Amino acid sequence: MQAAPSTIDEGEVAKFEAMAAEWWDPNGKFKPLHMLNPCRLDYITSQIAAEFDRDLKTDKPFAGLRILDIGCGGGLLAEPMARLGADVVGADAAEGNIPVAQVHAEQSGLDIDYRHTTAEALAEAGEAFDAVLNMEVIEHVASPPQYLTACRQLLKPGGLHLCSTLNRNAKSYVVAIIGAEHVMRWLPRGTHDWSKFITPDELFELLREAGLDPVDRKGFVFNPITWSWSLSERDLSVNYVTASVKRQDS
Numbered sequence: 001m002q003a004a005p006s007t008i009d010e011g012e013v014a015k016f017e018a019m020a021a022e023w024w025d026p027n028g029k030f031k032p033l034h035m036l037n038p039c040r041l042d043y044i045t046s047q048i049a050a051e052f053d054r055d056l057k058t059d060k061p062f063a064g065l066r067i068l069d070i071g072c073g074g075g076l077l078a079e080p081m082a083r084l085g086a087d088v089v090g091a092d093a094a095e096g097n098i099p100v101a102q103v104h105a106e107q108s109g110l111d112i113d114y115r116h117t118t119a120e121a122l123a124e125a126g127e128a129f130d131a132v133l134n135m136e137v138i139e140h141v142a143s144p145p146q147y148l149t150a151c152r153q154l155l156k157p158g159g160l161h162l163c164s165t166l167n168r169n170a171k172s173y174v175v176a177i178i179g180a181e182h183v184m185r186w187l188p189r190g191t192h193d194w195s196k197f198i199t200p201d202e203l204f205e206l207l208r209e210a211g212l213d214p215v216d217r218k219g220f221v222f223n224p225i226t227w228s229w230s231l232s233e234r235d236l237s238v239n240y241v242t243a244s245v246k247r248q249d250s
Contacts, residue, residue, distance in 0.1 A: 007120060007147040009140060023074020023100050030074070033136070037076055039220055039229035040135060040241070044077070044162055045084065047216070047243045048131055051160045060085025068129040068154060070119050071137035075101035075112065081133070082110045089129070090114045091122060119150040128156045134163040135241070138203075139196045148210035155246040161212055164220070164241035168197035172238045175222075200236050212244040 022028035045056055054061040063085035069078040072090030074097060082088045082105070090101055095116045105112045115122075132151050141147045151161055166172055173194050198206070204214045219232035220239035 007141045007143045009142040023097065024104055033076060036220060036229050039231060040077065040164065041080055043218060043231060043241055044133060047162060048160060052130065062086035065130045067131045067133065069133045070151065072101060072114065073097050075104055077133055077135060078112050079105060079108060079110055082112050088112045091117050093118055119147060119154060123150045123153040127154055129154055129159060130156055131160040131162065134161060136164055138163060139165050139192065139198065144198065144206055145209060148206055152211045152246055157246055157248045159246045161244045161246065162241065163203065164239065165203065166197040167236060167238055167240060168194065168199050169237065172197055175238050200240055203242060207242065207244045212246055214242055214244045216243040217241065
């Protein structure tokens with residue numbers, strides 16, 4: 001059987017390889033993700049709890065669920081999922097991220113299966129998950145349609161796919177490129193390519209074409225006064241997140 005072509009963009013991988021050692025520094029190059037993480041986790045945990053009828057107030061509410069964090073980086077999402085009781089696989093195309101994630105998980109007393117691999121390779125190996133976390137990755141891949149198809153293949157029937165990215169409009173260019181990279185210097189210049197940003201309508205269509213049924217989308221909105229992020233029903237103008245479900249017959 002011929003191996004599925006990779007959607008890895010080597011240039012994008014190299015950017016994150018160069019920053020791997022800083023994943024757990026809240027004031028380092030991943031400061032924006034540390035600031036956003038509580039808001040991301042609020043959405044992720046509420047969607048998983050609703051889809052699988054879990055009570056977040058209980059101990060280990062995600063016990064019995066197998067979750068993939070694709071593009072796991074240093075483990076900022078994988079670790080909370082493990083603490084909630086899930087069986088977690090963290091995968092990343094940037095090899096340098098994996099030992100950073102492994103060491104931090106070990107120091108935190110968490111058992112997480114971290115792998116230097118791709119969505120396509122996992123799908124080809126027949127891996128299956130109840131939920132796939134695909135957060136801030138799709139804007140860095142070479143082929144979003146092919147990548148989302150691999151993510152769908154990785155889900156069990158009825159499984160949940162959570163995907164966040166950046167909208168493509170004038171505001172997102174000003175905020176995410178000029179603001180975050182040039183003015184605030186939260187990220188190294190060139191971290192993002194605005195032309196790879198995806199509008200919510202485009203992402204919903206890509207999800208449908210990949211065999212997923214979109215069920216929700218929300219905006220991540222930054223408040224410069226309170227210096228915090230929140231979820232928004234209406235404002236998807238820059239950062240946003242989607243939830244979709246794999247059809248039972250696919």
